[in-house]
Amino acid sequence: MADRFDVRRQTGFASMAMLCFFLLYLPIATLVVYAFNDNESLAIWKGFSLRWFHAAWNNSLVIESSIRSFEIAAIAAILATISATMAALATTRTKPYRGLTFKYAFINQPLMVPEIVTAVALLIVFSRIKIWTGYSGLGYLILAHTAFCVPFAYLPIRARLESMDLSLETAAADLYATKWQTFRHVTLPLLWPGILAGLMLAFVVSLDDVVITEFVKSGGQDTLPTFMLGQIRRGVTPEINAISTVFLALSIGIVTAFFFISRKRT
């Protein structure tokens, strides 16, 4: 019997898609393979080795900048998520009020401006504040990261709030729960997956940032991405591949966790 005519088929689309997936993963695969190359130069494959992972592990600059990256990402993600949760509660499930669209545009503003522009703006302002106050600690980086993480945390939390069933909260109010009790025992548990998603997005976005960090950091405040950018500029050894491979594994881990959390939700 002849195959059923498939109305969804378009000639060549499937092979193009396969090519696309192949091209998406080919560079990453190359990068990972060379991380295990037992050779000083990247060019020639000399056999499998973990020496570059050892080298990276023993490089105090790598370890320091990694710790700094995680410190900044953790603090910025938590601050951004808390303030974004509050803002999301304030901008959903209400009839439109004066300033609602303003707030929405304001909070999402960091998404609409090219990163390099924000970076330059922060350089201008923070370099002056650094001179005035004499303080040049991690505070600037944390504040800058928190600001661009806010919209990433805000969007999933807001989406979750908007798709939530209002009747449960009404029921709680009917049973004489105070506003706080309703929030604590009804809204918050229902909102939790959204908050977690926002927190994870913010964390990954902060961890990935190069441009803003590069312009805001003071001397000796390299994060892992800015450290790598400096190294790539100076010419590379497979150590960078090894660091990238570990970073890659970590990102995939977080994204996979995110994937399963959001899957459970639906």
Place this chain on the structure above:
Amino acid sequence: MASAKEIADKAERDDIRSRWLLSAPALLIVFLAALGPLLIVVVYSFLTPGNYGDVKWQFSTDAWVSVLLERDVFDDTLSLASAHLSIFWRSVSLSAMTTVLTLIFGFPTAYFIATRPEHRRDIWLFLITIPFWTNLLIRTFAMQEVLRNDGLINWVLQALGITGHPVQLMYTNFAVLAGMVYVFLPLMVLPLYASMEKIDFRLVEAGYDLYATRLQVLRRIIVPLVTPGIVAGSILVFIPSLGAYVTPRVLGGGTSLMIGNLIELQFGQGRNWPLGAALSIALMAIVMIALLFYVRNTTRSDGSHG
């Protein structure tokens, strides 16, 4: 005694006030470290450059003039700043080509995903999102591994005997283009998928019943149905391409600069902060225009369906 309406009004006012309080921390953070500094950039673009970077507090429109024009050292006449113009042109044309190429690769891919059985779509989407959430610098660096003189492409070319010596791919416009297509492809696929998922395939069936060919169905039915996705994807790719900084810096080196790198130069060796500020505002203005175009386009298409 207060009427019911007055009580309701007061409750509403209280509600709005508490909503402002709740959103205050987020607004404050964004103001301090994003919006506020942007306003200061506008001010800086109208000042005079200082001798060692930074600015002198003296009003001047020189920075804005030198975005597009340059003053002759000898006779003080103004002419078009060819160095800036060539960088603007490269930024716009590379961004446009990136958008078109991601559309060519992304459209069939998104269609492929959208036409899989429902339980399998998640996993294909997951494969698109993994590179998307991988550090941009790492993806750019991965592209360098492919394009280097002793990288993957040259290795293949030489193994096949097509060339005897490595072809210079790094530090060219091609390298920047390849890098940007690679880096921004997921941003095209995701919105395209979102609109393709909603295609009503009974319309496609009707097309075939009326003896349309596959190409006609694609052109007359599918493409018009997913136009919002095409517009959204194009904007999502075009805007970050225009402001790209890391990809041209790593893959383009000093020879294939884009606006982002030109801005950075003004805060480095060039040390003309007001010019850097003016260039930033100009870049932002282009982005805002593109966004506005997008917003107008989407609201119009929403209206026609409603």
